[in-house]
Amino acid sequence: MPTLSEPGLLSAAGSAMLRQSRRGPTNEGGYVVQLNREALIQAWRAMTTIRHFEERVQDEFSKGGIPGFVHLYAGQEASAVGICTELGPKDTIASTHRGHGHSIAKGCDVTAMMAELFGKQDGLCAGKGGSMHIADLDQGMLGANGIVGGGPPLVVGAALTAKTLGTGTVAVSFTGDGGSNQGTVFEAMNLAVVLQLPAIFVFENNGYGEYTGASYAVGSHDIAGRAGGFGLPAVKVSGDDFFAVHEAAREAVERARTGGGPSVIEVDTCRFYGHHSGDAQLYRGKDEVKGLREERDCLKHFRRRVTEAGLLEHAELDAVEADVAALIERSVAAARAAALPPPEALLTDVYVSY
Amino acid sequence: MTVKTIRQALHEALEQEMRRDPRVVVIGEDVAGGAGTGGGVDAAGGVLGVTKGLIKEFGAARVIDTPITESAIMGAAAGAAMTGLRPVAELMFSDFLGVCFDQIFNQAAKFRYMFGGKARTPLVIRTMIGAGRSAAAQHSQSPYGIFTSVPGLKVVVPSNAYDAKGLLIQAIRDDDPVIFCEHKLMYDLKTEVPDEAYVIPFGEANVVRDGDDVTVVALARMVHYAAEAAETLAAEGIECEIIDPRTTSPLDEDTILESVERTGRLVVVDEATPRCSMATDIAALVADRAFQFLKAPVRRVTAPHTPVPFAPSLEKLYIPDPDRIAAAVRAVYGYGR
Numbered sequence: 001m002p003t004l005s006e007p008g009l010l011s012a013a014g015s016a017m018l019r020q021s022r023r024g025p026t027n028e029g030g031y032v033v034q035l036n037r038e039a040l041i042q043a044w045r046a047m048t049t050i051r052h053f054e055e056r057v058q059d060e061f062s063k064g065g066i067p068g069f070v071h072l073y074a075g076q077e078a079s080a081v082g083i084c085t086e087l088g089p090k091d092t093i094a095s096t097h098r099g100h101g102h103s104i105a106k107g108c109d110v111t112a113m114m115a116e117l118f119g120k121q122d123g124l125c126a127g128k129g130g131s132m133h134i135a136d137l138d139q140g141m142l143g144a145n146g147i148v149g150g151g152p153p154l155v156v157g158a159a160l161t162a163k164t165l166g167t168g169t170v171a172v173s174f175t176g177d178g179g180s181n182q183g184t185v186f187e188a189m190n191l192a193v194v195l196q197l198p199a200i201f202v203f204e205n206n207g208y209g210e211y212t213g214a215s216y217a218v219g220s221h222d223i224a225g226r227a228g229g230f231g232l233p234a235v236k237v238s239g240d241d242f243f244a245v246h247e248a249a250r251e252a253v254e255r256a257r258t259g260g261g262p263s264v265i266e267v268d269t270c271r272f273y274g275h276h277s278g279d280a281q282l283y284r285g286k287d288e289v290k291g292l293r294e295e296r297d298c299l300k301h302f303r304r305r306v307t308e309a310g311l312l313e314h315a316e317l318d319a320v321e322a323d324v325a326a327l328i329e330r331s332v333a334a335a336r337a338a339a340l341p342p343p344e345a346l347l348t349d350v351y352v353s354y
Numbered sequence: 355m356t357v358k359t360i361r362q363a364l365h366e367a368l369e370q371e372m373r374r375d376p377r378v379v380v381i382g383e384d385v386a387g388g389a390g391t392g393g394g395v396d397a398a399g400g401v402l403g404v405t406k407g408l409i410k411e412f413g414a415a416r417v418i419d420t421p422i423t424e425s426a427i428m429g430a431a432a433g434a435a436m437t438g439l440r441p442v443a444e445l446m447f448s449d450f451l452g453v454c455f456d457q458i459f460n461q462a463a464k465f466r467y468m469f470g471g472k473a474r475t476p477l478v479i480r481t482m483i484g485a486g487r488s489a490a491a492q493h494s495q496s497p498y499g500i501f502t503s504v505p506g507l508k509v510v511v512p513s514n515a516y517d518a519k520g521l522l523i524q525a526i527r528d529d530d531p532v533i534f535c536e537h538k539l540m541y542d543l544k545t546e547v548p549d550e551a552y553v554i555p556f557g558e559a560n561v562v563r564d565g566d567d568v569t570v571v572a573l574a575r576m577v578h579y580a581a582e583a584a585e586t587l588a589a590e591g592i593e594c595e596i597i598d599p600r601t602t603s604p605l606d607e608d609t610i611l612e613s614v615e616r617t618g619r620l621v622v623v624d625e626a627t628p629r630c631s632m633a634t635d636i637a638a639l640v641a642d643r644a645f646q647f648l649k650a651p652v653r654r655v656t657a658p659h660t661p662v663p664f665a666p667s668l669e670k671l672y673i674p675d676p677d678r679i680a681a682a683v684r685a686v687y688g689y690g691r
Contacts, residue, residue, distance in 0.1 A: 092437060126470030133468040142436060143469060147460050153429020154461060160430055161437040164379060164415060171433075184456070187426035194421055349471030350505050352529035354557075354604055 034250060035085070040306055041320060043085050043242060047077040047299055048321045049110060050101045052328045054273075057100070057117060060332060061277045066117050070131045073101030075272035078298035079204050080105035082245025083172060083265070086253040092140040092158040092171045094151030096204075097132050098271075099144025102174050107139040114331035120338035127341040128349070140169075148209075149182025151175065152201060156188045159197035159262070170198040170256040178209020180223045189230045189262070198256035200249075201232070201264045204239065206271040211283045224266035232264045239269025240296045243305065270296050358547040360512070360540050363519035364404045364480075368442060370551045371526045372412050375440060378526055380405055381418040382427055382444030382480075389419040401446055402482070402541050424454035428479065432462035432531070435477035440526060445481040448535060449492045451500070462531040463506030477531040478522070483511075484537040484575060484625060485662045485673050494662035494669075496574070496626040501533040502602040503630065508532045508556055509603040513577040515545040517600055520554030527553065537574045557604035561613075565593030568683050569613040571636050572596060572623040576674060580623050583679035592687050602632050610636060611644050618649035619686045623679055628656040650689035653682040 084105035095102040116123030135143035158171035227234035386409035387398025399406020431443035465473035572580035624633035
C-alpha cells in the first residue's frame with residue numbers, strides 16, 4: 001500500500017479506489033490495473049531488456065570489454081518502466097549516472113547503447129559520452145548525468161519549454177536518494193512550483209548513495225516528506241510493484257499535463273549490484289543481495305501478478321524474454337565488431353559553429 | 355542611427371529578438387521585478403534596468419522572474435535551450451557563477467560533445483563583470499577567463515554600445531551556449547547604434563586604433579583606458595595599435611598575430627587577475643606563434659593576484675589604469691633601443 005506524505009495530495013491508492021467501480025482486475029494495492037495486454041507486454045519487454053542488458057554489461061565489464069565505470073540499474077526496473085509507460089516520445093526525462101534503465105524505458109536503441117558503452121563509433125553518442133552520458137534527444141532522453149543532482153534543474157527547463165510553447169508534454173527527472181540531498185534538487189523543485197511547470201521529480205531510493213546508507217544521509221528519512229515543504233504533492237510507492245509505480249506516474253503525469261503543476265514520486269527500490277560495477281560492497285550485509293533477489297525482485301512480482309490475474313501467460317512472458325536475450329546477444333556482438341571512433345572525432349562537435 | 359547607451363543597446367537587442375522569435379525568453383532574478391509585492395510588476399527590469407519594460411510587451415510567460423536560485427536558473431535555461439527555447443538567462447553578477455557553475459560547466463557546455471553532436475544549446479547567459487564600485491570581493495570580479503577556459507562555451511566581452519547590440523543579437527541567434535559579460539561601469543557609455551537589428555560575428559576583433567609601434571590588446575573597460583593611454587603616448591611619438599577582441603571564445607588570433615608581426619611589441623591589458631587569464635593566454639599565443647617577430651618581452655597589465663578590495667583607495671590600485679598601461683607601453687617600446 002503506498003504511503004502518503006504530508007501534505008499528501010497525490011495518493012495512488014486513495015484516488016484509485018474512487019475508480020473501483022471500473023471493470024478490470026485489481027492489484028494488491030486495491031486499484032484498477034489500467035493497462036491493456038499490449039501495454040503489459042511492452043512493460044515486461046522493457047523491464048526484462050533492462051535486466052538482461054545490465055546482467056550482460058556486468059559480465060562484459062568484468063571481462064574488460066567496457067572502459068570506464070558502469071552503474072547498474074538491475075533491481076530498479078519497475079521504477080523506470082512504471083514511470084516511462086505513461087510518457088510519450090515527446091515527453092522528456094533526465095537521468096542519473098545509473099541511467100541505462102531510464103534510457104531503455106524511454107525507448108533508446110539498445111544496440112546503439114551497448115556500442116556506446118564499448119566506446120564505439122556506432123554508439124548512441126558516437127562513443128564520446130559513454131555510460132554516464134547516454135542521451136537520445138529524439139526519444140526525449142535528455143541524458144544520463146555524471147553529476148549527482150545535475151538533472152532536476154534541466155528538467156525544470158524542459159518543463160518550461162513545454163509550458164512556454166504549449167506542447168502539452170511533461171518532463172521527468174530521476175534522482176537517487178543520494179541526489180535527493182543536493183541543493184540543485186531543492187532549487188529545481190522550488191522553481192518548478194513557483195512557475196507551476198509540468199515537471200515530475202522521481203526519487204529512486206535504493207537505500208545507498210555510493211557507499212553510504214540513505215538511513216544516514218537522508219536526514220529526515222523521508223524524501224517524499226520533504227516535498228510538502230516545497231508545496232509539492234508527493235506519494236511514496238514500492239518499487240517492487242510495477243503497478244504501484246505506474247499508478248503514481250499516471251496521476252502525476254495527468255496532473256502535469258492538465259496544468260496541475262509539478263509533483264514528487266518516491267520509489268522505494270533496491271539495487272542488485274554495487275554503486276558501480278566492481279564495487280566490493282563491503283557496506284552491505286552478507287546475504288543482503290541474495291535476499292533482495294528472492295524477495296524484492298520486481299520482475300518476479302510482475303510475472304506473478306499478471307499470470308495470477310490471468311492477464312498474461314507464462315509462455316508469453318518467456319517468449320518475450322527469449323527475444324530480449326537474443327537482442328542483447330546481438331547488441332554485444334555488434335558492439336564488439338563496431339569501429340572505434342576515428343581520430344578526427346576528438347575535435348568535432350564541441351560547438352555547432354566556431 | 356542614434357546615440358545610445360550600452361543599456362539601451364542591450365535592451366533594444368532583446369526587444370527586437372523577442373519580437374522576431376517567440377522562442378526567445380528572458381529568465382532571471384528581478385528581470386521584471388515586483389512579483390509577489392504590493393507594488394507593480396516591472397519594479398526593477400534587472401538590477402541595472404536592461405530588461406525594464408520587456409514584461410509589458412512580452413508578458414510574464416516570456417520575461418520570467420525567478421527566486422534567487424542561480425543553479426535552477428542556469429539549469430532551467432540549459433534544459434529549455436536543449437528542448438526548443440532560446441533563453442537569455444541573467445546571472446546578476448558574474449561572481450555568482452560560484453553557486454551555479456555545474457549547470458554551465460558540466461551541463462550546458464558539454465551537451466553537444468558528450469551526446470555525440472546531437473544536442474544544440476542556444477543559451478545566452480548575460481552577466482555583470484568588473485570592479486570600480488566598491489562592491490568588494492564577491493561582486494566585482496571579471497571571470498571571463500574562467501568561462502573562456504571551458505570548451506563548449508563562447509564568451510563575449512563588449513566594450514561599447516554598437517558592439518553590445520550586434521554581439522547580443524548574434525549570441526541570441528547562435529546555437530551554442532554564450533556567456534555575455536557586461537561591465538558594470540559601462541552601461542551608460544554611449545555610441546552611435548543603428549536602430550535596426552544587426553549581428554557582429556564572433557571571433558572578429560575590432561582594431562580600435564591603428565599604430566605601428568606597439569600592439570595593445572585590451573578587453574571591455576580596459577579598451578577605453580588603453581585608448582586614453584594611446585593619446586598620451588601619441589604625443590610622445592609612440593603609436594599604439596589597439597585591438598579589442600570583443601569575444602574571448604572564439605578568439606581572433608589572426609588579427610593579434612598579424613599586428614604583432616608588424617609592431618614586434620605587445621602589451622595585454624586585462625582587468626582580471628593574472629594567473630590563467632586572458633592576458634596570459636594572449637601572451638602565450640604570441641610567444642608560441644609570433645616569437646620570431648618580437649623585439650621586446652610581452653608585458654601584461656592586469657589586476658594583482660588578489661581578491662578585489664573594498665576600500666576605494668585600494669580598489670583604485672587594483673584596477674589597471676591609463677598610467678600603468680602607458681608605462682608598460684613605454685617599457686616595451688624602449689626595450690633594446
